[in-house]
Amino acid sequence: MQFDGKVAFITGAPRGQGRSHAVRFAEEGADIIAVDLCEQMDSVACPMATREDLDETVHLVEKTGRRIVAEQVDVRNFRRLQAVVDKGVSELGRLDFVLANAGLRRWRPRLPRKSTRIWMRWTCCSTGCISRSKQRCHAAPSLSTTALEVSRRITASLGPGVAPEVAAPCT
Numbered sequence: 114m115q116f117d118g119k120v121a122f123i124t125g126a127p128r129g130q131g132r133s134h135a136v137r138f139a140e141e142g143a144d145i146i147a148v149d150l151c152e153q154m155d156s157v158a159c160p161m162a163t164r165e166d167l168d169e170t171v172h173l174v175e176k177t178g179r180r181i182v183a184e185q186v187d188v189r190n191f192r193r194l195q196a197v198v199d200k201g202v203s204e205l206g207r208l209d210f211v212l213a214n215a216g217l218r219r220w221r222p223r224l225p226r227k228s229t230r231i232w233m234r235w236t237c238c239s240t241g242c243i244s245r246s247k248q249r250c251h252a253a254p255s256l257s258t259t260a261l262e263v264s265r266r267i268t269a270s271l272g273p274g275v276a277p278e279v280a281a282p283c284t
Contacts, residue, residue, distance in 0.1 A: 114142030120205045122146040122198060124188050125215035127166035134212050135170055139179040146201030146208070147171070147183040148194065149215060157217060180205060188215045 121138045125131035126147035135145050151164045167183055174181040182201040186193050202208050 114140075116209075117142030119143045119209040120146065120201070120207050121210040121212060122148075122201065122208055123212045123214055124148050125162075126170050126183065127151060127162035128170075131212075131214045132166075132170045132173070134214060135181070136173050136177070138210070139174040139177040139181070142179070143210070144179050144205045145174050145181040145183075146198060146205065147174075147181055148186040148188065148197055150187050151185040
């Protein structure tokens with residue numbers, strides 16, 4: 114197995130790409146640390162993942178014979194996110210991969226270039242999701258962290274000499 118004995122940390126794990134990443138890594142031998150908000154945000158019209166969705170991911174990973182630490186966490190809360198990673202590393206022994214998959218993408222109407230920049234900034238602020246763009250959200254700086262920056266923070270917190278592979282967010 115390609116990832117035997119490795120551990121992958123995956124945000125946005127209850128459904129879609131996050132779930133498929135978790136299951137595939139588990140099938141290849143990795144244990145999983147999985148997180149998601151698991152609740153509806155008022156600013157999001159489509160149904161978001163639920164705790165039941167995360168529980169199903171847990172079931173699918175365990176069905177492969179691998180271990181999983183899964184928690185309901187808002188990825189915008191770095192301290193809580195760090196606590197879950199620490200718990201996962203404590204239980205699973207290490208961290209090798211970070212897949213910063215959580216986030217939302219809204220379809221936007223065609224707008225002039227200047228309006229598009231304003232729309233992107235508004236989307237970042239109003240949803241509070243991790244932005245996959247390099248845009249900064251000046252109205253709410255705490256929400257402007259990109260998924261890759263979250264990955265870097267987690268990697269840096271592991272201490273010297275630890276260099277897990279970091280998967281950039283999907284585009």
